[in-house]
Amino acid sequence: MTLNRIWVFAEAADGKVAPITLEMLTKARELGGTVEAVYGGADADAIAADLGAHGATTVFSTGDLGGSLAGVPVASAIAGQVEAGNGPDLIMLGTTYDGRDVGARLSVLLDKPVLTNNVDIALDGDAVVATTPIFGGTKLVKTKFTAAGPHIALFRPKSFTAESSGGGAAAVQAIDVPDAGAAKIVNRHIEESTGPKLDEAEIVVSGGRGLGEAEKYAIIEELAGLLKAAPGASRAIVDAGWVPYSYQVGQTGKVVKPTVYIAAGISGATQHLVGMKGSKNIIAINKDPEAPIFSVADLGIVGDVHKVLPKLVEALKSR
Amino acid sequence: MNVVVCVKQIPDPAEPGKLEADNTLDRSGKLILDESDSYGVEMALQLVDAAGGGEVTLVSMAPGGETAGLRTALAMGAAKAILVSDDALSGAGALDTAKVLAAAIKRAEPELVLAATESSDGYTGTIPEQVAALLGLPSITFAKHVEIADGTVKVQRQTELGYDEVESPLPAVVSVTAGVVEPRYPSFKGIMAAKSKPVDQVTVADLGIDPGSVGAAGAGQEIVAVEDAPAREAGEIVEDDGEAYTRIVGFLEDLKVI
Numbered sequence: 259m260t261l262n263r264i265w266v267f268a269e270a271a272d273g274k275v276a277p278i279t280l281e282m283l284t285k286a287r288e289l290g291g292t293v294e295a296v297y298g299g300a301d302a303d304a305i306a307a308d309l310g311a312h313g314a315t316t317v318f319s320t321g322d323l324g325g326s327l328a329g330v331p332v333a334s335a336i337a338g339q340v341e342a343g344n345g346p347d348l349i350m351l352g353t354t355y356d357g358r359d360v361g362a363r364l365s366v367l368l369d370k371p372v373l374t375n376n377v378d379i380a381l382d383g384d385a386v387v388a389t390t391p392i393f394g395g396t397k398l399v400k401t402k403f404t405a406a407g408p409h410i411a412l413f414r415p416k417s418f419t420a421e422s423s424g425g426g427a428a429a430v431q432a433i434d435v436p437d438a439g440a441a442k443i444v445n446r447h448i449e450e451s452t453g454p455k456l457d458e459a460e461i462v463v464s465g466g467r468g469l470g471e472a473e474k475y476a477i478i479e480e481l482a483g484l485l486k487a488a489p490g491a492s493r494a495i496v497d498a499g500w501v502p503y504s505y506q507v508g509q510t511g512k513v514v515k516p517t518v519y520i521a522a523g524i525s526g527a528t529q530h531l532v533g534m535k536g537s538k539n540i541i542a543i544n545k546d547p548e549a550p551i552f553s554v555a556d557l558g559i560v561g562d563v564h565k566v567l568p569k570l571v572e573a574l575k576s577r
Numbered sequence: 578m579n580v581v582v583c584v585k586q587i588p589d590p591a592e593p594g595k596l597e598a599d600n601t602l603d604r605s606g607k608l609i610l611d612e613s614d615s616y617g618v619e620m621a622l623q624l625v626d627a628a629g630g631g632e633v634t635l636v637s638m639a640p641g642g643e644t645a646g647l648r649t650a651l652a653m654g655a656a657k658a659i660l661v662s663d664d665a666l667s668g669a670g671a672l673d674t675a676k677v678l679a680a681a682i683k684r685a686e687p688e689l690v691l692a693a694t695e696s697s698d699g700y701t702g703t704i705p706e707q708v709a710a711l712l713g714l715p716s717i718t719f720a721k722h723v724e725i726a727d728g729t730v731k732v733q734r735q736t737e738l739g740y741d742e743v744e745s746p747l748p749a750v751v752s753v754t755a756g757v758v759e760p761r762y763p764s765f766k767g768i769m770a771a772k773s774k775p776v777d778q779v780t781v782a783d784l785g786i787d788p789g790s791v792g793a794a795g796a797g798q799e800i801v802a803v804e805d806a807p808a809r810e811a812g813e814i815v816e817d818d819g820e821a822y823t824r825i826v827g828f829l830e831d832l833k834v835i
Contacts, residue, residue: 271737327734327743329706329716353702355719355736362671362706371670371797374701387801393594398804405797412703440715441745449739461834485835497612497755503721503735509700510613510755518834520825529590529697535809539832541825547814554809557828561817569822574835 260347261289261381265408267332267351267360268295268317273304277458278352280420282413283312286350287423289381294346295428298323298332298360302430310428312420317428320435329359330439336360337367338436340408347407348386350379353414361412373401374412375509394509394528395535415457416515416536449504454488456505461487461518464507464534465495468523468544468563472500477567478522484574490514492524508533523563526551543567578628578725580621581685582655583678583692583704584614586639586646590697599793600800601668602698608639610646613693615760616753618650621691623758624725632656634685638666638677644776651771652763658774659684663781668793671699675707677791680784682712689730690750694719709750716750717743721757 264286269276279295286293295314297305302319309317320335339345349364351357353375365372377398378389385402388411392399403409456462463485465478475495482489490512491505507514508530519537524530526542526549534540535554542555543566552558559566586608588594595603621633635650635658647658659681666677682690690709695702709716721740722733730749733740763771781788789795815821829835 327717329718333710355734358702359706359716359718362703363710365672365703366675366707366710369672371672372701372703373798374671374703382801385801391806395806396808397596398806399600399800400802400804401798402801403797404799441717441743441749443734443741443743445742446736447733447739447741485829493755499756499759503719503754503756504737504739510695510697518829518832527590528594539828540812541828543825547816552814553811555814556812557824558812558814559817559821559825560814561821565819566817566822566825569819570825573822573826577835 260291261386262291263346264289264291264293264348264350265346266293266295266314267349267357268297268305268309269352269354269356270299270305273301275305275308276352277420278354278413278415280308280312281416281418282350282352283309283314284421285379285418287313289379294318296332296336298328306430307427310425311422313423313425314428317430318433319430321432324438325442325444326439327359327441327443328356329363330437331435332360333363333367334437335433335435336364338434340368345408348409348411351412353412357412361410365410368408370405370408370410371403372410372412376411376413377417379411391532395532396528414513416513453482453486456488456490456507457512457514459488459516461485462490462507462514462516463487463520463522464490464492464524465522466492466524467494468525469495474564475500477571481567481571484571492530521551522567524551525549526554578625578631578689579634579685579687580625580631580689580691581634581636581682581687582614582617582621582650583690583708584618584635584637584646584650585611585696586637586643587611587696587698594698596803599668600803604640608643608645610649611693611697613695613697613755614650616755616757617691617693618653618655619758619760620723620753622654624689624723628725634659634687636678636681636685638674640664640667642778647776648771649763651774652767653761654767656774658776660776660778661781661784662778663788665781665788665792668796669791670796670798671701671703672707673791673795675704675711676786677781677784678704679708679711680786681779682708688747689725692750692752694752694754705750705752712750714748714750715745717745718752720751720753723751723753723757
C-alpha cells in the first residue's frame with residue numbers, strides 16, 4: 259500500500275493557520291503522494307497561501323459552517339467525497355477540540371477505525387503504522403491499520419516540526435456539506451490572557467496539589483509574570499476547580515515543549531509527565547524526595563514550595 | 578428527564594499499568610470508577626434534580642461482569658445500570674466500543690447522554706462523538722457548564738482561546754471536562770442502597786450485534802510492537818537548605834532565559 263493521497267484537516271483562528279496543521283502538512287509531504295487540506299470555514303482564501311507554503315496543493319473548503327460545531331458538517335463533507343470515489347488514503351487530524359470531533363464522526367460515517375494521540379506515522383513496507391505513547395509516555399505502541407483506507411489518524415500537537423515547502427498558494431475548491439449539524443455556537447468568549455500561550459511559551463511554570471489551596475496559585479502566576487512564562491497546572495488542581503481546564507498540562511490538556519518547564523508542587527503522575535517531559539529543561543520543586551517528577555527533572559529541589567517560591571520571586575524581582 | 582451517563586471501570590491509575598501478552602491492558606486487578614466519569618454522574622444527578630423528575634442510568638462496558646465502579650456511581654445516586662460484558666469484546670477499538678455503548682444506551686431511551694471527554698486509561702477521546710453519530714444525535718464535546726431549558730441543552734464548550742456558548746436540541750450527547758461540577762461523596766445510606774440497585778448485565782448478542790464483528794477481529798487495527806520510550810536522564814537533586822532558590826536562578830541564568 260502506498261499513500262498516494264493524504265488529506266490534512268486544517269484549523270485556523272483569525273486567518274492564522276494552527277501550528278498543528280502546518281506540522282501535519284510537513285509530515286504528510288514526507289510520506290509521499292499528493293497532500294491536500296480540508297477546511298471548515300468561510301475564510302479558506304485567507305489561509306490558502308500558508309497551507310500551500312507547507313505542501314498542500316488544494317484546500318477543499320466547506321465554506322461558512324453557519325455557526326455549527328465542525329464535527330458533523332466537516333465529517334459529512336469528507337465522507338461525501340470518499341463515497342463519490344474522490345477520497346484520500348489517509349486523513350490526518352490534530353488531537354484538538356475540533357479535530358477529535360471530526361475524526362470521531364468520520365470514523366462512524368466511513369465505518370473505519372480511528373487512531374488518536376499519535377506522535378508519529380510511517381510506512382513499513384505495505385503497512386501504515388502509527389505510534390502512540392501510553393503509560394505516561396514510558397511506552398510507545400505501534401499500531402498498523404489492517405482495514406482498507408481511508409485511514410483516520412489524530413496527532414498530538416508538537417509531534418512534528420513544521421517546515422516550509424516553498425510551494426505556492428493552495429487552490430481553493432468548494433465541497434458539499436451533506437449534513438449541517440444541529441449543535442450551534444451562539445456566542446464566543448475570548449478569555450483575556452496577558453502572557454504567552456501555554457503551548458507556545460518559552461517558559462512554563464505549573465503548579466499542583468502541593469500548593470495546598472487555590473489561593474496559593476497566585477504565586478505561580480506571579481512567577482510566570484516575572485519570567486514572561488505561561489502559567490500551567492496539573493490535572494489535580496484543575497479537577498479541584500482552582501484553575502480553568504485551559505491551564506492543564508498533560509495527557510488530558512496541553513502538550514508543552516518549552517525551553518524551561520518549572521513544576522512546583524507537582525508529584526508527576528504519568529498523566530502529567532506525558533504532557534511535559536519533552537521540555538528541553540525541567541526544574542521540579544517538591545517536598546517528597548520520592549516524587550516521580552524528579553525522575554525527569556534536570557534540577558530537582560526537595561523542599562517546600564511555600565518557602566522556595568517566595569524567595570525565588572523576590573530574587574527575580576530584585577534583578 | 579432521563580439521563581444516561583457512560584462510565585468506565587478502569588485499573589487504579591495510581592498503580593503502574595501493565596499489558597497482557599496480547600497487548601491489551603491488564604484489567605485483572607481491582608477496577609474502580611474512572612474519576613473522569615464522576616463529573617458526568619454528578620452533572621446528571623443535578624440536571625435530573627433541576628428537571629424535577631426522571632432518573633440517571635449508567636452504561637458501561639467491562640470484562641468479567643465487573644460492577645465495582647458501577648456501585649460507586651450508583652451510591653452517588655444513579656438509579657440503575659446497564660453493563661455490557663462479553664469476552665468477544667477483548668481488544669475492541671474505540672469504534673466497536675462506541676457501537677456497543679450506543680446499542681445499550683438506546684435501551685434506556687434517554688433525553689440526554691453524558692460522558693467524560695476521555696477515559697483516564699485509554700484516552701482516545703472519540704467515544705462520545707462516535708456514540709452520538711451512531712445514535713444519529715447532535716453532540717457537544719468539552720462542556721465546562723451545562724444547563725437544560727425548553728428542550729434545549731446549553732453548554733459552555735472549552736476552546737483554545739476561552740469558551741463558546743453552544744446550543745443543541747434534545748436528545749443530544751454531551752461530554753464534560755473534569756472540574757465541571759464537584760462530585761459528591763457517596764453517603765453511607767447511598768452505599769447501602771447501591772447494593773440492591775439493578776444492574777442489567779447483557780452480552781453483545783443481547784444487543785443485536787454480531788460478536789464476530791467486534792473485538793480484536795473487527796477492530797481494523799493491529800498492534801505490531803510495544804517499545805520502551807527513550808528515557809530521560811535524571812538530573813541533579815538538591816535538598817533545600819533555605820538557599821536552593823539560588824540554584825534555580827543560576828540554572829535559568831545558564832540557559833540565558835533571565
